[in-house]
Amino acid sequence: MDYTVKNNNIIVHEKDFGLDDTLDCGQAFRWKKIKSDYKCTYTGFFLNNRLTVSQVSDDEFIFHDTSEKDFLEKWFNYFDFGTDYSELKRTFSEDETLAKACEFAGGIRLLRQDSWECLISFIISQNNNIPRIKGIIDRLCAKYGGFPSSAELADETPESLAYLRSGFRAKYICDAIDCVNSRKVNLAEIAEMPIEYARKSLKIIKGVGDKVAECVLLFGMYRTEAFPVDVWIRRVLVEYYSNGFPEFQHAGIAQQYLFHYIRNKDK
DNA sequence: CGCCAGGACGCCC
DNA sequence: GGGCGTCATGGC
Numbered sequence: 599m600d601y602t603v604k605n606n607n608i609i610v611h612e613k614d615f616g617l618d619d620t621l622d623c624g625q626a627f628r629w630k631k632i633k634s635d636y637k638c639t640y641t642g643f644f645l646n647n648r649l650t651v652s653q654v655s656d657d658e659f660i661f662h663d664t665s666e667k668d669f670l671e672k673w674f675n676y677f678d679f680g681t682d683y684s685e686l687k688r689t690f691s692e693d694e695t696l697a698k699a700c701e702f703a704g705g706i707r708l709l710r711q712d713s714w715e716c717l718i719s720f721i722i723s724q725n726n727n728i729p730r731i732k733g734i735i736d737r738l739c740a741k742y743g744g745f746p747s748s749a750e751l752a753d754e755t756p757e758s759l760a761y762l763r764s765g766f767r768a769k770y771i772c773d774a775i776d777c778v779n780s781r782k783v784n785l786a787e788i789a790e791m792p793i794e795y796a797r798k799s800l801k802i803i804k805g806v807g808d809k810v811a812e813c814v815l816l817f818g819m820y821r822t823e824a825f826p827v828d829v830w831i832r833r834v835l836v837e838y839y840s841n842g843f844p845e846f847q848h849a850g851i852a853q854q855y856l857f858h859y860i861r862n863k864d865k
Numbered sequence: 866c867g868c869c870a871g872g873a874c875g876c877c878c
Numbered sequence: 879g880g881g882c883g884t885c886a887t888g889g890c
Contacts, residue, residue, distance in 0.1 A: 624871055720871075727870035730888060765886025770873085807873045828871040857871075 599679045601669065608661040608669045614683035616705020617653045623858045625817050626709050627719055627732045628739070636660070644676045645712050646744035678707050678820075690852045695838040699852075699859035706858060708822065708851050713785040714778065715745045716818025717803075720810045721770045734764045748778040770805025777803050789819040796821070815850075822848040834860045 599612045621629040621640045629642030636652040643649070650662040661669055674680065687704065691697035718738075723731050739745050741761070754775060756768040764771065777783040783803060788796045793815070800811040808827070815824035825843075827835070834856050835843060846852050 723870090724872040725870065725885080726872085726887080727889080730870080733888090763887060766873095766884090767886080805873065809872060813871070826871070829869090830871070861871095 599674075603666050606663050606665075608664045608666065608673075610659040610661060610679075611657055612659065612679065613657050614687065614704055615657070615659070615677070615707055616703070617651065617659070619703040619705030619858065620677070620707045620709065623703070623706055623854065624728050624861075625854065626711060627728070627735050628745070643745070644672055645715070647672055649673060676710050678710055681707075683707060686848060686851060687855075690846065690855065693844055693846075695834070695859075696852055696855060699855040702863060703855060703858045706854050708820070708854060709817065710820050711818050712745075713789060713814065713818035714748060717774055717778075717785065717800075717806075717810075717814050718745075718771060720813040720817070721774055721803075721805050722764055722767055723813070724767065724770075724805070724807075724810060726767075734762050737762050748775050751775045752779055767805065770803070773804040774806070785818075789821070793821060793823060812850075816853075822850045824850045825853050826850070828857075830857055830860050 599610065601608050601610045603609075617638050617640050618631075621642065622631065626642070629640045632639050632641055632650075634652055636654050639650065639652040641648065641650040647668070649664065652660045652662065654660060661673060664673065687700040691700055719731070719735060722734050726734075735745075742750060751771075752775065754772060756772055759768040759771060762768065774783075778785065783799060788799045791799065796815060796819075797808075797811050800806050800814055801808075806814070812824045812826035815821040816826060831853060837860075843849075
C-alpha cells in the first residue's frame with residue numbers, strides 16, 4: 599500500500615482491495631453506495647468518524663476530505679491495510695473452492711470494526727436479512743445522531759425500542775446493554791481472552807449464540823481464527839467440504855470469501 | 866398464501 | 879447431548 603496527500607484527499611494505491619467487495623459483503627451495515635463519476639463511491643462510518651471513499655480503478659482509491667493524520671490513525675487500520683492479502687489468498691488458494699472464491703471477489707478485506715457496534719449489529723442480524731438489518735441500524739443511528747454507546751442506551755427498554763421494528767431481538771439488545779453497562783461483560787477484556795473463554799463470555803448475553811459470538815470475535819475484535827457458520831456457510835460446508843474444512847491460519851478471512859462466493863456466484 | 870433471512874431460546878426426550 | 883417449535887418483520 600502506498601498513498602499520497604493531494605489537496606484535502608488521500609490517494610491510495612492498493613491491490614487486492616475493492617469497495618463493492620469489502621463494504622457490501624455483509625460484514626458492516628453502515629456503508630451506503632452513492633452516485634459518483636468514479637467506479638464506485640461509498641459513504642459510511644468507523645465509530646462516528648464519517649468517510650466518503652471512491653474507487654477510481656482496480657488499485658486506486660480516493661479518501662475524500664481526509665487528513666493524513668486521520669488516514670493513518672483511523673482508516674489505515676480499519677481497512678486492514680497492514681495485512682498482505684495477496685499472501686493470504688495465495689495460501690487459501692491451495693484449496694480448490696477457496697481459489698474460486700478468492701478469484702470471484704478478490705477485493706474483500708476484513709474490516710476492523712468496533713466491538714460494541716458489532717455486537718449490537720449481529721444480535722440484530724439473527725434470522726434476518728441484510729437490507730432489513732441495515733434499516734434497523736439506520737433507525738437506531740438516526741435517533742442518536744450516530745451509533746449510540748452502551749451508556750447512551752442505558753435507559754432503553756424493549757418497548758422504547760419498538761420504533762426500530764427489530765421484533766423479538768429488542769429484548770436481546772437490552773440485555774447486551776445491561777451486561778456491558780454492569781461490566782458483567784467486558785468487551786475489551788474479551789478481545790484479549792483465549793478464544794474459548796471469549797466465546798463463553800460473549801454468550802452470557804441473551805441472544806448471543808455460537809454464530810453471533812463468532813461474528814463479534816471476527817468482525818469486531820479481529821480474531822481471525824473465529825469462523826461464523828450461518829445458513830450460507832453451512833451450504834458451502836455441505837456442498838464442498840463433506841470431508842471437513844482444511845486448517846488455515848486466519849480461517850475467518852477465508853470464511854468471508856466463501857460467504858460472498860456462495861451468495862453471489864449464480865448472479 | 867407460504868417461504869426465507871449472516872439464529873437463539875426453551876422445552877422435550 | 880440433539881431435535882423441534884417459536885420468536886417479529888418485511889421482501890418475494
